[in-house]
Amino acid sequence: MDWKxxxxxxxxxxxxxxxxxxxxxxxxxxxxxxLLAKFLLGGGDASDLQQVFPQGQQQEMxxxxxxxxxxxxxxxxxxxxxxxxxxxxxxxxxxxxxxxPTLVLFRGSTQSGCGGASSQSxxxxxxxxxxxxxxxxxxxxxxxxxxxxxxxxxAYVVAHEVGHHIQxxxxxxxxxxxxxxxxxETEYNKYSVKMELQADFxxxxxxxxxxxxxxxxxxxxxxxxxxxxSAIGDDAITKGRVSPDAFTHGTSAQRMYWFKKGYETGDLKxxxxxxxxxx
Ligand SMILES: [Zn+2]
Numbered sequence: 110m111d112w113k114x115x116x117x118x119x120x121x122x123x124x125x126x127x128x129x130x131x132x133x134x135x136x137x138x139x140x141x142x143x144l145l146a147k148f149l150l151g152g153g154d155a156s157d158l159q160q161v162f163p164q165g166q167q168q169e170m171x172x173x174x175x176x177x178x179x180x181x182x183x184x185x186x187x188x189x190x191x192x193x194x195x196x197x198x199x200x201x202x203x204x205x206x207x208x209x210p211t212l213v214l215f216r217g218s219t220q221s222g223c224g225g226a227s228s229q230s231x232x233x234x235x236x237x238x239x240x241x242x243x244x245x246x247x248x249x250x251x252x253x254x255x256x257x258x259x260x261x262x263x264a265y266v267v268a269h270e271v272g273h274h275i276q277x278x279x280x281x282x283x284x285x286x287x288x289x290x291x292x293x294e295t296e297y298n299k300y301s302v303k304m305e306l307q308a309d310f311x312x313x314x315x316x317x318x319x320x321x322x323x324x325x326x327x328x329x330x331x332x333x334x335x336x337x338x339s340a341i342g343d344d345a346i347t348k349g350r351v352s353p354d355a356f357t358h359g360t361s362a363q364r365m366y367w368f369k370k371g372y373e374t375g376d377l378k379x380x381x382x383x384x385x386x387x388x
């Protein structure tokens with residue numbers, strides 16, 4: 110993806126650390142202040158503080174690591190700006206205004222409107238505060254743990270999380286919330302998978318439009334996205350211990366199918382994963 114020189118989004122809350130000083134791994138200064146305040150007001154306990162200052166987690170980044178981290182941040186900010194351009198257009202075509210999500214960059218752990226977040230939880234979207242949370246170390250994980258190559262897999266991840274934001278704006282997240290507790294866990298899991306696959310579909314729709322608008326996405330990128338979708342499918346993650354009931358994202362084949370469908374059609378109406386009979 111020829112992303113350099115493109116606009117970077119300013120809808121970013123960068124909590125990765127304090128510039129100029131050692132990078133606080135865990136919470137960032139905002140998280141520290143938030144939790145300290147909570148602690149002092151009597152609302153928290155010592156475990157909250159341990160969460161902010163995990164033992165052995167405080168470390169300085171080398172100059173090279175910091176440069177690599179900043180490069181990743183610039184990349185995801187650029188991709189976010191690209192998603193803003195695309196969804197602005199799609200929403201205005203629907204006669205609506207697109208309200209943009211904020212991207213929270215953190216390292217280690219932070220607080221979200223959906224509870225505490227850590228790098229272990231992976232990138233996620235919180236419907237309550239409409240923020241996308243990403244610990245950039247996930248880019249390394251994509252490479253090292255899932256063997257995803259190139260820069261585009263991270264773009265796919267951003268586009269997927271923005272896809273959840275689109276679902277929220279279109280009222281789907283709310284419908285899902287209403288289902289929770291009213292259907293069995295197995296049934297609810299099925300809906301979760303459909304939600305995830307639709308977010309993959311929306312990521313594909315983004316790529317379809319972005320190719321036309323910015324002309325920086327190449328076939329090689331799409332291939333990388335499909336490989337990443339395949340690598341982070343639930344069946345791939347559980348290493349072959351296939352038990353579809355417990356799946357929350359869909360199998361590798363399903364994820365690739367829906368991303369591709371979005372990318373090839375660019376048509377929101379084709380993304381009804383909820384009606385798809387093969388699910
Ligand atoms: Zn998701």
